Amino acid sequence: MEINGYTLATLKRGQKVVIKAINATDPQVQRLMVLGLVEGAEIEHASAALGGDPIEFRLFGCGISLRQEHARHFQVAPAGAGD
């Protein structure tokens, strides 16, 4: 997928975004979608392990960790910015 603009992998700690588009060809990305990372979900960057990978996000108040390589497949836009 062409990566234009922000993905979950480019966020900084504390940033809140909404998922806009997902490249769902990778089965592991599909697994993340089963866990609730779908278009329209609000998500916040909570922390990262040493070296910045994996990353912990908060999704509806619940912690979920992703690797950089998977986070790249989720395009995001700032939360609250025009839908």
Next chain:
Amino acid sequence: MTKPSEIRVPASSIAVRRGVESRVAVVGSPNSGKSTLFNRLTGLKQRIGNYPGVTVERHIGTLSWKDRKTELIDLPGTHSLRPHSLEEQITVDVILGRLAVAAPPDGILAVLDATNLYQGLFLVQQLVELQKPMVVALTMTDAAIRSGIDIDLHALSEALGGVRVCGVIATTGAGLNELREAVTTIQDAPLPRKINVWPELEVAISGLRSATGISLSETECVRLLIDGITERNQSFSAGLDNEFIARLDALRLEFFAGQPPVAVEARIRYGWVRSVLKSVQQSAPKLYGWQSRITEFLNQPFAGTIGLFVVMAVVFQAVFAWATPLMDFIDGATATLGARVGDVLGDGAFSSLIGDGVIAGVGSVIVFLPQILILFLFIILLEDSGYLARAAYLMDRTMRSVGLSGQSIIPMISSFACAVPGIMATRVIPSRRDRIATIMAAPFMTCSARLPVYALLIAAFVPAQQVGFMNLQGLVLFGLYMFGIVMGILTALLMRKTALRGPKPPFALMLPEFRKPNLQTVFFQLLGRVKVFLYRAGTVIFSVAVIVWALSYYPRSDLIAPEVEKQRQAAAFMLSGEELAVEYARIDNVAAAAQLEQSWLGRAGKSVEPMFRPLGWDWRVSAAVIAGFPAREVVIAVLGTVYAVGDQADEGTLSTRLKASTWPDGSKVFTLPMVLGLLIFYACCLQCAATLAVIRRETNTWRWPVFAWVYMTAIGYIGAMLAFQLGSA
């Protein structure tokens, strides 16, 4: 093989015989407070069984309420009816009645975490679609209120097709009576209404069913259409005929129009969840109180990692330091009991079987209990508080560099106490390749049975001099631990590059909030795991202890007893009192050594001596090593007997004897290179029948235990030979 339908009848009639009126499956997402609720509802009336052919334990309990009895089945947590790991597969198989030996449950108790409705409702909507009698238990309502979530129970029930929703606080017991009432009367309540999450899919499925006349349930058809034929439903889908599969594939292509079906399902179901959340929940949950402070602290990458090392160090310290007094006590008690039995029963095969075989065998199992208990206690506490997931998250990057994922870290750490629980803990790893690589690496971790052998040899042969701020003996012990870790990692890496080559292990981990572990849950889980350990490891260790006893006892030589008698008489003539007792003990020990020398074990040691000659071992060491193959810890007792200091000798006596041991030409057997080689051999070799048995169970084939045994023995042999040959050159 009988047909499934024929087996189902007796399975349900068992339930009737026990006076149980219905069987209800307890289902929920991981970390939804399911186990705590299950323990609350069933209390002490629970038992652990097995699903035939699979390794996941089956937890069953009885809920009694107002003259009614309901059997509750606690199932592993799952996020969806599309299973992702072995444990999730069990849950789905039981709910859908796919297991031939277990009748499908009569009803479902869905556990929904009030602080995580978003993911919880994804599963619960799929359960509602089953159209079975159902009750929803909304757990952690107290935590939800504290974090500012206000849930409209009535609206939630309406959204879920009118199923009864009971708000409970499992830790205090609030709301439990209402839930008990609802669960025991589950079959009287109306079935849930259809909730129309995905009308297009329903149309497609009913079209498929009427066109093919297939007898499968609607849910099975839905799963087949979305998931296709996968590894996780092969056992069930293998019997489908080709025509049906062709129709299914065609419908799949048409219905999903090239989109990944799983992604489409997630979008649609979570779309429904979001619309339900709008009507039942006022605000999104926020962190609060001490939990938020801990999370804040651990969210700093550096502090979090340091924290993990501190936690690991504390667990290690506890497992090794706290358990020692208890282990010494058990050791002493077993020895005393064995000696008493010997006194009461006198000499002879039966007395020896009871004292040296049975009691020593049982003792060698329960001596590990203190460590196992402490280890399990910590792991359960860490799991229940939510920290275990965080440990996996923090270690993921490191573990990935050796081809594993963060989820392998817990089995690895557990294996430092004992590889058996470590290997059992690999079940949470979703990828089979990843799981087997972890299982192959786990036995290299220095388990507590290796420790006595290390301690004996190091104390006897490594000089206690200072090296910098460390003692050389301590340094060697530390080196052996590191050696085990490095060998394990290299093995995992090798496996992932060769036989288990495949895509990188997946990693998506839920990181639950920190919460205070519930003591009742911790207690029941501890009890359950200890039972499983005793059963798995205990039976194996015990039977090999008896076999090793027999090999070292038989055949008896008739020539030794008269000789002993002659020497005793001579001693009685010369000595008296204390001195005589010492001399008697010496004569007995020499006689025991002579018996062992001509026993099957001693003969085996002599006949394999040439094989171990390149390692610098004489027949005594070889015999002890052979005896140790089923259970490595017996090696000390065998060395004690073979060196004629008695099998309960303290380390000092035994090590003096080892140091004095010579080859026929007068040169020392235990040289430093030979001892180093022996240590390396012990660090590598898989001398543990219990571990082999558990690998067999967990991988469901003999291939992996056989491979692990050959591989580890070969490495141990080569390592020991290199150390001896290079060191002696």
